[in-house]
Amino acid sequence: METSAVKVGNIFIGGGHPIVVQTMCNTHTSDIEASVAQCVRMYEAGAEMIRLTVPSMDDVKALAEIKKQLRATGMETPLVADVHFSSEIAIAAAEVVEKVRINPGNFHKDHSKACEQFSKLVSVCREHGTAIRIGLNHGSLGERITNLYGNTPLAMKEAAMEWINLCLENNFRNTVVSLKASNTIVMVEAYRLLADAMKENGISFPLHLGVTEAGNGDSGRIKSAVGISALLSEGIGDTVRVSLTEDPVNEIPVARYLADRYGGKLHSSMSGIEISGRKARACYAAPSRERLILDFACDFGKMLLDKKIDEVELHGSYIGENGKETPLDGSPEAEYFTDELMQAARRRFYKPEYVACPGCGRTMYNLEETFNEVKRRTSHLKGMVIAVMGCIVNGPGEMADADWGYVGEGSGKVSIYRKKTPVMRHVPESEAIDRLLELIDKDNTETAPI
Numbered sequence: 539m540e541t542s543a544v545k546v547g548n549i550f551i552g553g554g555h556p557i558v559v560q561t562m563c564n565t566h567t568s569d570i571e572a573s574v575a576q577c578v579r580m581y582e583a584g585a586e587m588i589r590l591t592v593p594s595m596d597d598v599k600a601l602a603e604i605k606k607q608l609r610a611t612g613m614e615t616p617l618v619a620d621v622h623f624s625s626e627i628a629i630a631a632a633e634v635v636e637k638v639r640i641n642p643g644n645f646h647k648d649h650s651k652a653c654e655q656f657s658k659l660v661s662v663c664r665e666h667g668t669a670i671r672i673g674l675n676h677g678s679l680g681e682r683i684t685n686l687y688g689n690t691p692l693a694m695k696e697a698a699m700e701w702i703n704l705c706l707e708n709n710f711r712n713t714v715v716s717l718k719a720s721n722t723i724v725m726v727e728a729y730r731l732l733a734d735a736m737k738e739n740g741i742s743f744p745l746h747l748g749v750t751e752a753g754n755g756d757s758g759r760i761k762s763a764v765g766i767s768a769l770l771s772e773g774i775g776d777t778v779r780v781s782l783t784e785d786p787v788n789e790i791p792v793a794r795y796l797a798d799r800y801g802g803k804l805h806s807s808m809s810g811i812e813i814s815g816r817k818a819r820a821c822y823a824a825p826s827r828e829r830l831i832l833d834f835a836c837d838f839g840k841m842l843l844d845k846k847i848d849e850v851e852l853h854g855s856y857i858g859e860n861g862k863e864t865p866l867d868g869s870p871e872a873e874y875f876t877d878e879l880m881q882a883a884r885r886r887f888y889k890p891e892y893v894a895c896p897g898c899g900r901t902m903y904n905l906e907e908t909f910n911e912v913k914r915r916t917s918h919l920k921g922m923v924i925a926v927m928g929c930i931v932n933g934p935g936e937m938a939d940a941d942w943g944y945v946g947e948g949s950g951k952v953s954i955y956r957k958k959t960p961v962m963r964h965v966p967e968s969e970a971i972d973r974l975l976e977l978i979d980k981d982n983t984e985t986a987p988i
Protein backbone atom coordinates (compact mmCIF):
# COMPACT_ATOMS: atom_id res chain seq x y z
CA MET A 539 0.00 0.00 0.00
CA GLU A 540 1.49 3.34 -1.02
CA THR A 541 1.45 5.88 1.76
CA SER A 542 2.53 9.50 2.10
CA ALA A 543 5.53 10.31 4.27
CA VAL A 544 4.85 11.69 7.74
CA LYS A 545 7.72 13.64 9.26
CA VAL A 546 8.36 12.93 12.94
CA GLY A 547 11.38 14.91 14.09
CA ASN A 548 14.36 13.63 12.11
CA ILE A 549 12.65 10.56 10.63
CA PHE A 550 9.87 9.76 8.17
CA ILE A 551 7.12 7.17 8.48
CA GLY A 552 5.65 5.86 5.21
CA GLY A 553 6.22 7.24 1.72
CA GLY A 554 8.54 4.36 0.84
CA HIS A 555 10.86 4.94 3.83
CA PRO A 556 12.07 1.84 5.71
CA ILE A 557 9.70 0.44 8.35
CA VAL A 558 10.31 2.37 11.58
CA VAL A 559 10.98 0.41 14.79
CA GLN A 560 9.52 1.95 17.90
CA THR A 561 8.91 1.16 21.54
CA MET A 562 7.53 2.71 24.73
CA CYS A 563 9.00 3.46 28.17
CA ASN A 564 7.46 1.73 31.18
CA THR A 565 8.99 4.21 33.63
CA HIS A 566 7.03 6.88 35.43
CA THR A 567 7.55 9.90 33.18
CA SER A 568 7.84 12.05 36.32
CA ASP A 569 10.94 10.01 37.23
CA ILE A 570 13.14 11.93 34.83
CA GLU A 571 16.37 10.12 35.65
CA ALA A 572 14.88 6.63 35.15
CA SER A 573 13.08 7.70 31.96
CA VAL A 574 16.21 9.23 30.42
CA ALA A 575 18.22 6.11 31.34
CA GLN A 576 15.60 3.83 29.76
CA CYS A 577 15.42 5.96 26.59
CA VAL A 578 19.21 5.72 26.25
CA ARG A 579 19.08 1.91 26.59
CA MET A 580 16.31 1.78 23.97
CA TYR A 581 18.27 4.01 21.62
CA GLU A 582 21.37 1.85 22.02
CA ALA A 583 19.26 -1.24 21.25
CA GLY A 584 18.04 0.37 18.01
CA ALA A 585 14.75 2.15 18.83
CA GLU A 586 14.02 4.75 16.18
CA MET A 587 11.11 6.37 18.03
CA ILE A 588 10.25 6.31 21.75
CA ARG A 589 6.87 6.87 23.40
CA LEU A 590 6.26 7.95 26.98
CA THR A 591 2.99 8.11 28.87
CA VAL A 592 1.75 11.57 29.81
CA PRO A 593 -1.09 11.30 32.34
CA SER A 594 -0.89 14.86 33.74
CA MET A 595 0.31 18.38 33.05
CA ASP A 596 3.23 17.75 35.44
CA ASP A 597 4.27 14.89 33.16
CA VAL A 598 4.32 17.32 30.21
CA LYS A 599 6.93 19.34 32.13
CA ALA A 600 8.87 16.14 32.90
CA LEU A 601 8.70 15.21 29.22
CA ALA A 602 10.22 18.57 28.25
CA GLU A 603 13.09 17.97 30.68
CA ILE A 604 13.60 14.38 29.42
CA LYS A 605 13.78 15.67 25.86
CA LYS A 606 16.24 18.41 26.87
CA GLN A 607 18.53 15.91 28.61
CA LEU A 608 18.41 13.43 25.73
CA ARG A 609 19.15 16.10 23.14
CA ALA A 610 22.08 17.30 25.26
CA THR A 611 23.62 13.82 24.87
CA GLY A 612 23.20 14.09 21.08
CA MET A 613 20.33 11.61 21.00
CA GLU A 614 17.86 12.93 18.41
CA THR A 615 15.38 10.00 18.52
CA PRO A 616 11.87 11.46 18.15
CA LEU A 617 9.70 11.28 21.25
CA VAL A 618 5.98 10.55 21.29
CA ALA A 619 3.56 11.56 24.05
CA ASP A 620 0.95 8.91 24.84
CA VAL A 621 -2.13 10.80 26.04
CA HIS A 622 -5.49 9.42 27.07
CA PHE A 623 -8.77 11.33 27.49
CA SER A 624 -7.45 14.88 27.96
CA SER A 625 -7.20 17.10 24.89
CA GLU A 626 -5.58 19.80 27.07
CA ILE A 627 -2.69 17.51 27.96
CA ALA A 628 -2.40 16.41 24.31
CA ILE A 629 -2.24 20.05 23.20
CA ALA A 630 0.41 20.90 25.82
CA ALA A 631 2.46 17.80 24.85
CA ALA A 632 2.21 18.70 21.15
CA GLU A 633 4.22 21.84 21.92
CA VAL A 634 6.98 19.75 23.48
CA VAL A 635 7.56 16.52 21.51
CA GLU A 636 7.57 15.42 17.89
CA LYS A 637 4.40 13.30 17.95
CA VAL A 638 1.29 12.81 20.06
CA ARG A 639 -0.66 9.56 20.26
CA ILE A 640 -4.32 9.97 21.12
CA ASN A 641 -7.73 8.35 20.70
CA PRO A 642 -9.79 11.46 19.98
CA GLY A 643 -13.00 9.47 20.46
CA ASN A 644 -12.20 9.44 24.17
CA PHE A 645 -11.62 13.20 24.47
CA HIS A 646 -15.27 13.88 25.24
CA LYS A 647 -18.47 11.81 25.43
CA ASP A 648 -20.20 14.38 23.22
CA HIS A 649 -18.87 13.63 19.73
CA SER A 650 -19.16 17.22 18.46
CA LYS A 651 -17.14 18.46 21.46
CA ALA A 652 -14.53 15.72 20.85
CA CYS A 653 -14.31 16.92 17.22
CA GLU A 654 -13.78 20.53 18.36
CA GLN A 655 -11.02 19.45 20.75
CA PHE A 656 -9.37 17.35 18.05
CA SER A 657 -9.44 20.29 15.64
CA LYS A 658 -7.73 22.47 18.27
CA LEU A 659 -5.04 19.81 18.72
CA VAL A 660 -4.55 19.65 14.95
CA SER A 661 -3.98 23.40 14.73
CA VAL A 662 -1.36 23.28 17.53
CA CYS A 663 0.34 20.33 15.80
CA ARG A 664 0.41 22.25 12.53
CA GLU A 665 1.95 25.27 14.23
CA HIS A 666 4.70 23.18 15.90
CA GLY A 667 5.31 20.63 13.12
CA THR A 668 4.09 17.85 15.42
CA ALA A 669 2.73 14.59 14.04
CA ILE A 670 -0.35 12.80 15.38
CA ARG A 671 -1.09 9.12 15.77
CA ILE A 672 -4.77 8.33 15.88
CA GLY A 673 -4.47 5.21 18.03
CA LEU A 674 -7.74 3.29 18.27
CA ASN A 675 -7.68 -0.01 20.14
CA HIS A 676 -10.27 -2.76 20.08
CA GLY A 677 -11.94 -2.52 23.49
CA SER A 678 -11.58 1.25 23.90
CA LEU A 679 -13.56 2.50 20.93
CA GLY A 680 -16.15 4.32 23.00
CA GLU A 681 -19.88 3.82 23.35
CA ARG A 682 -21.01 5.86 20.35
CA ILE A 683 -19.09 3.78 17.82
CA THR A 684 -19.76 0.40 19.45
CA ASN A 685 -23.50 1.21 19.61
CA LEU A 686 -23.40 1.80 15.86
CA TYR A 687 -21.14 -1.05 14.71
CA GLY A 688 -20.58 -3.37 17.70
CA ASN A 689 -17.12 -4.03 19.08
CA THR A 690 -15.86 -5.20 15.70
CA PRO A 691 -13.07 -4.65 13.16
CA LEU A 692 -15.65 -2.72 11.12
CA ALA A 693 -16.22 -0.38 14.08
CA MET A 694 -12.46 0.18 14.35
CA LYS A 695 -12.24 1.04 10.66
CA GLU A 696 -15.27 3.34 10.78
CA ALA A 697 -13.95 5.17 13.86
CA ALA A 698 -10.56 5.64 12.20
CA MET A 699 -12.16 6.97 8.99
CA GLU A 700 -14.12 9.59 10.96
CA TRP A 701 -10.93 11.03 12.45
CA ILE A 702 -8.98 10.69 9.21
CA ASN A 703 -11.71 12.66 7.45
CA LEU A 704 -11.57 15.32 10.15
CA CYS A 705 -7.81 15.60 9.60
CA LEU A 706 -8.47 16.11 5.90
CA GLU A 707 -11.19 18.72 6.57
CA ASN A 708 -8.57 20.54 8.64
CA ASN A 709 -6.08 20.06 5.79
CA PHE A 710 -3.76 18.19 8.17
CA ARG A 711 -1.89 15.19 6.80
CA ASN A 712 0.89 14.64 9.33
CA THR A 713 -1.06 11.69 10.72
CA VAL A 714 -0.34 8.02 11.33
CA VAL A 715 -3.13 5.59 12.27
CA SER A 716 -3.21 2.40 14.33
CA LEU A 717 -5.98 -0.12 15.02
CA LYS A 718 -4.55 -2.51 17.57
CA ALA A 719 -6.17 -5.54 19.15
CA SER A 720 -4.97 -8.42 21.28
CA ASN A 721 -6.95 -10.83 19.11
CA THR A 722 -4.86 -11.36 15.94
CA ILE A 723 -7.91 -12.04 13.74
CA VAL A 724 -9.58 -8.77 14.82
CA MET A 725 -6.34 -6.84 14.44
CA VAL A 726 -5.55 -8.10 10.94
CA GLU A 727 -9.11 -7.65 9.71
CA ALA A 728 -9.35 -4.09 11.08
CA TYR A 729 -6.15 -2.96 9.34
CA ARG A 730 -7.16 -4.66 6.08
CA LEU A 731 -10.54 -2.93 6.15
CA LEU A 732 -8.90 0.42 6.84
CA ALA A 733 -6.28 -0.05 4.11
CA ASP A 734 -9.07 -0.85 1.61
CA ALA A 735 -11.19 2.10 2.74
CA MET A 736 -8.28 4.53 2.47
CA LYS A 737 -7.40 3.20 -0.98
CA GLU A 738 -11.00 3.57 -2.18
CA ASN A 739 -11.04 7.15 -0.95
CA GLY A 740 -7.60 8.10 -2.28
CA ILE A 741 -6.18 8.54 1.25
CA SER A 742 -2.64 7.44 2.04
CA PHE A 743 -1.96 7.95 5.76
CA PRO A 744 0.78 5.61 7.03
CA LEU A 745 -0.14 2.80 9.42
CA HIS A 746 1.45 1.91 12.76
CA LEU A 747 1.09 -1.84 13.43
CA GLY A 748 0.93 -3.70 16.71
CA VAL A 749 -0.79 -6.54 18.54
CA THR A 750 -1.72 -4.96 21.81
CA GLU A 751 -1.58 -6.74 25.20
CA ALA A 752 0.33 -9.60 23.54
CA GLY A 753 1.82 -10.82 26.83
CA ASN A 754 5.43 -11.94 27.19
CA GLY A 755 7.94 -14.68 26.40
CA ASP A 756 7.47 -16.94 23.39
CA SER A 757 3.68 -16.34 23.28
CA GLY A 758 4.06 -12.55 23.13
CA ARG A 759 6.67 -12.80 20.37
CA ILE A 760 4.75 -15.37 18.30
CA LYS A 761 1.43 -13.54 18.65
CA SER A 762 2.99 -10.22 17.65
CA ALA A 763 4.82 -11.79 14.71
CA VAL A 764 1.66 -13.54 13.45
CA GLY A 765 -0.45 -10.36 13.42
CA ILE A 766 2.18 -7.90 12.23
CA SER A 767 3.72 -10.17 9.58
CA ALA A 768 0.35 -11.00 8.03
CA LEU A 769 -0.06 -7.30 7.25
CA LEU A 770 3.53 -6.42 6.38
CA SER A 771 3.57 -9.30 3.88
CA GLU A 772 0.66 -7.55 2.10
CA GLY A 773 2.49 -4.23 2.05
CA ILE A 774 0.33 -2.83 4.88
CA GLY A 775 2.24 -1.06 7.67
CA ASP A 776 4.94 1.59 7.91
CA THR A 777 6.04 1.41 11.56
CA VAL A 778 5.83 -1.34 14.17
CA ARG A 779 5.79 -1.71 17.90
CA VAL A 780 5.97 -5.16 19.47
CA SER A 781 4.30 -4.83 22.92
CA LEU A 782 5.78 -7.23 25.45
CA THR A 783 5.14 -7.41 29.20
CA GLU A 784 8.91 -7.39 29.77
CA ASP A 785 11.75 -4.90 29.79
CA PRO A 786 10.75 -2.80 26.74
CA VAL A 787 14.30 -3.04 25.40
CA ASN A 788 13.47 -6.70 24.60
CA GLU A 789 10.81 -5.51 22.14
CA ILE A 790 13.35 -3.96 19.82
CA PRO A 791 15.07 -7.06 18.34
CA VAL A 792 11.65 -8.56 17.56
CA ALA A 793 10.43 -5.38 15.88
CA ARG A 794 13.77 -5.05 14.07
CA TYR A 795 13.44 -8.62 12.77
CA LEU A 796 9.98 -7.81 11.35
CA ALA A 797 11.15 -4.51 9.83
CA ASP A 798 14.20 -6.17 8.24
CA ARG A 799 12.35 -9.22 7.00
CA TYR A 800 9.62 -7.22 5.28
CA GLY A 801 12.11 -4.55 4.26
CA GLY A 802 13.84 -7.29 2.25
CA LYS A 803 16.96 -7.41 4.44
CA LEU A 804 16.64 -10.96 5.75
CA HIS A 805 15.06 -14.23 4.78
CA SER A 806 13.45 -17.10 6.62
CA SER A 807 15.66 -19.94 7.82
CA MET A 808 13.11 -22.40 6.42
CA SER A 809 15.04 -24.92 4.32
CA GLY A 810 12.11 -26.90 2.93
CA ILE A 811 8.33 -26.97 2.78
CA GLU A 812 5.74 -29.49 1.60
CA ILE A 813 2.05 -28.68 1.49
CA SER A 814 -0.28 -31.60 1.15
CA GLY A 815 -4.00 -30.83 1.22
CA ARG A 816 -4.50 -28.50 4.17
CA LYS A 817 -1.37 -29.52 6.04
CA ALA A 818 2.09 -27.99 5.79
CA ARG A 819 5.35 -29.67 6.77
CA ALA A 820 8.26 -27.27 7.21
CA CYS A 821 11.95 -27.83 7.84
CA TYR A 822 14.21 -25.17 9.39
CA ALA A 823 17.92 -24.63 9.86
CA ALA A 824 17.59 -21.65 12.22
CA PRO A 825 20.59 -19.76 13.61
CA SER A 826 18.89 -19.34 17.05
CA ARG A 827 15.77 -20.26 19.00
CA GLU A 828 14.34 -16.74 18.70
CA ARG A 829 14.89 -16.73 14.94
CA LEU A 830 13.15 -20.09 14.67
CA ILE A 831 9.99 -18.94 16.45
CA LEU A 832 9.84 -15.67 14.51
CA ASP A 833 10.50 -17.34 11.15
CA PHE A 834 7.92 -20.03 11.90
CA ALA A 835 5.31 -17.45 12.99
CA CYS A 836 5.87 -15.29 9.91
CA ASP A 837 5.99 -18.21 7.47
CA PHE A 838 2.74 -19.81 8.65
CA GLY A 839 0.82 -17.27 10.76
CA LYS A 840 -0.97 -15.68 7.85
CA MET A 841 -1.83 -19.02 6.21
CA LEU A 842 -3.38 -20.18 9.49
CA LEU A 843 -5.19 -16.89 10.15
CA ASP A 844 -6.64 -16.91 6.65
CA LYS A 845 -7.52 -20.63 6.94
CA LYS A 846 -5.42 -21.57 3.90
CA ILE A 847 -4.08 -24.51 5.94
CA ASP A 848 -5.31 -26.25 9.11
CA GLU A 849 -2.13 -27.81 10.43
CA VAL A 850 1.60 -27.32 10.35
CA GLU A 851 4.38 -29.71 11.34
CA LEU A 852 7.79 -28.43 12.41
CA HIS A 853 11.07 -30.20 11.56
CA GLY A 854 14.76 -29.40 11.27
CA SER A 855 16.85 -27.73 13.95
CA TYR A 856 18.08 -24.50 15.50
CA ILE A 857 21.36 -23.50 17.10
CA GLY A 858 20.93 -23.40 20.88
CA GLU A 859 22.58 -20.97 23.31
CA ASN A 860 25.34 -23.53 23.84
CA GLY A 861 26.21 -23.25 20.14
CA LYS A 862 25.00 -26.80 19.46
CA GLU A 863 22.39 -27.90 16.95
CA THR A 864 19.06 -28.65 18.66
CA PRO A 865 16.99 -31.12 16.62
CA LEU A 866 13.25 -30.56 16.38
CA ASP A 867 11.91 -33.69 14.66
CA GLY A 868 9.29 -35.25 16.93
CA SER A 869 10.51 -33.25 19.95
CA PRO A 870 8.22 -31.86 22.69
CA GLU A 871 9.65 -28.43 21.84
CA ALA A 872 8.49 -28.69 18.21
CA GLU A 873 5.04 -29.62 19.50
CA TYR A 874 5.10 -26.66 21.92
CA PHE A 875 6.11 -24.18 19.16
CA THR A 876 3.32 -25.53 16.96
CA ASP A 877 0.78 -25.25 19.81
CA GLU A 878 1.88 -21.65 20.43
CA LEU A 879 1.54 -20.78 16.76
CA MET A 880 -1.89 -22.42 16.45
CA GLN A 881 -3.08 -20.45 19.49
CA ALA A 882 -1.57 -17.15 18.28
CA ALA A 883 -3.48 -17.59 15.01
CA ARG A 884 -6.57 -18.57 17.05
CA ARG A 885 -6.93 -21.93 15.34
CA ARG A 886 -6.55 -24.16 18.41
CA PHE A 887 -6.35 -23.29 22.11
CA TYR A 888 -4.08 -25.51 24.19
CA LYS A 889 -3.80 -23.19 27.23
CA PRO A 890 -5.54 -20.06 28.54
CA GLU A 891 -5.43 -16.98 26.38
CA TYR A 892 -3.64 -14.21 28.25
CA VAL A 893 -4.18 -10.51 27.69
CA ALA A 894 -1.47 -8.45 29.41
CA CYS A 895 -0.52 -4.88 28.69
CA PRO A 896 3.17 -4.00 28.42
CA GLY A 897 2.87 -1.55 31.33
CA CYS A 898 3.83 2.11 31.22
CA GLY A 899 4.21 5.05 33.57
CA ARG A 900 0.68 4.41 34.82
CA THR A 901 1.62 0.98 36.20
CA MET A 902 2.11 1.05 39.99
CA TYR A 903 3.01 -2.59 40.63
CA ASN A 904 5.40 -5.25 39.38
CA LEU A 905 3.38 -6.19 36.32
CA GLU A 906 5.79 -8.73 34.83
CA GLU A 907 6.19 -10.65 38.08
CA THR A 908 2.43 -10.66 38.74
CA PHE A 909 1.66 -11.73 35.19
CA ASN A 910 4.11 -14.64 35.41
CA GLU A 911 2.55 -15.72 38.72
CA VAL A 912 -1.00 -15.51 37.30
CA LYS A 913 0.18 -17.58 34.30
CA ARG A 914 1.79 -20.17 36.60
CA ARG A 915 -1.36 -20.58 38.69
CA THR A 916 -3.90 -20.59 35.85
CA SER A 917 -2.09 -22.69 33.24
CA HIS A 918 -4.74 -25.45 33.52
CA LEU A 919 -7.59 -23.15 32.39
CA LYS A 920 -7.44 -24.00 28.69
CA GLY A 921 -9.43 -21.68 26.45
CA MET A 922 -10.27 -19.13 29.20
CA VAL A 923 -9.22 -15.51 28.64
CA ILE A 924 -7.42 -13.94 31.60
CA ALA A 925 -6.20 -10.34 31.64
CA VAL A 926 -3.52 -8.70 33.75
CA MET A 927 -3.57 -4.96 33.23
CA GLY A 928 -1.31 -2.23 34.54
CA CYS A 929 -3.80 0.50 35.37
CA ILE A 930 -7.43 1.17 36.17
CA VAL A 931 -7.58 4.14 33.76
CA ASN A 932 -7.20 2.12 30.56
CA GLY A 933 -6.94 -1.48 31.69
CA PRO A 934 -10.66 -2.34 31.94
CA GLY A 935 -11.43 -0.87 28.50
CA GLU A 936 -8.40 -2.42 26.84
CA MET A 937 -8.89 -5.96 28.09
CA ALA A 938 -11.59 -6.43 25.45
CA ASP A 939 -12.73 -10.08 25.47
CA ALA A 940 -11.27 -11.21 28.82
CA ASP A 941 -13.35 -13.54 31.01
CA TRP A 942 -11.56 -12.31 34.16
CA GLY A 943 -9.17 -9.48 34.82
CA TYR A 944 -6.59 -8.37 37.39
CA VAL A 945 -6.36 -4.59 37.16
CA GLY A 946 -3.91 -2.47 39.19
CA GLU A 947 -5.56 0.48 40.95
CA GLY A 948 -2.39 2.05 42.41
CA SER A 949 -1.46 2.40 46.10
CA GLY A 950 -1.02 -1.36 46.47
CA LYS A 951 -4.64 -2.14 45.56
CA VAL A 952 -6.20 -4.20 42.76
CA SER A 953 -9.64 -4.53 41.17
CA ILE A 954 -10.80 -7.98 40.07
CA TYR A 955 -13.08 -8.11 37.07
CA ARG A 956 -15.54 -10.63 35.68
CA LYS A 957 -15.75 -9.62 32.01
CA LYS A 958 -16.38 -5.86 32.04
CA THR A 959 -17.68 -5.75 35.63
CA PRO A 960 -15.52 -5.04 38.66
CA VAL A 961 -16.62 -7.60 41.24
CA MET A 962 -13.97 -6.81 43.90
CA ARG A 963 -12.35 -3.44 44.42
CA HIS A 964 -9.44 -2.24 46.56
CA VAL A 965 -8.10 -5.77 47.14
CA PRO A 966 -4.60 -5.62 48.69
CA GLU A 967 -1.99 -6.75 46.17
CA SER A 968 -0.77 -9.49 48.51
CA GLU A 969 -4.19 -11.21 48.30
CA ALA A 970 -5.28 -10.28 44.80
CA ILE A 971 -4.10 -13.37 42.88
CA ASP A 972 -5.80 -15.63 45.46
CA ARG A 973 -9.06 -13.65 45.12
CA LEU A 974 -8.86 -13.84 41.32
CA LEU A 975 -8.39 -17.62 41.44
CA GLU A 976 -11.25 -18.02 43.93
CA LEU A 977 -13.54 -16.07 41.61
CA ILE A 978 -12.51 -18.15 38.59
CA ASP A 979 -13.06 -21.39 40.57
CA LYS A 980 -16.46 -20.21 41.79
CA ASP A 981 -17.59 -19.15 38.31
CA ASN A 982 -16.37 -22.40 36.76
CA THR A 983 -18.09 -24.47 39.47
CA GLU A 984 -21.39 -22.62 38.99
CA THR A 985 -21.32 -23.09 35.22
CA ALA A 986 -20.00 -26.68 35.23
CA PRO A 987 -22.47 -29.22 33.79
CA ILE A 988 -24.11 -31.41 36.48
Ligand code: SF4
Pocket residue numbers: 895896897898899900901927928929930931932933936
Ligand atom coordinates in the same frame (compact mmCIF):
# COMPACT_ATOMS: atom_id res chain seq x y z
S1 SF4 B 1 -3.38 -0.47 30.38
FE1 SF4 B 1 -1.17 -0.84 30.74
S2 SF4 B 1 -0.07 0.08 28.98
FE2 SF4 B 1 -2.22 0.83 28.94
S3 SF4 B 1 -2.10 2.81 30.02
FE3 SF4 B 1 -2.64 1.25 31.59
S4 SF4 B 1 -0.67 0.55 32.41
FE4 SF4 B 1 -0.20 1.67 30.52
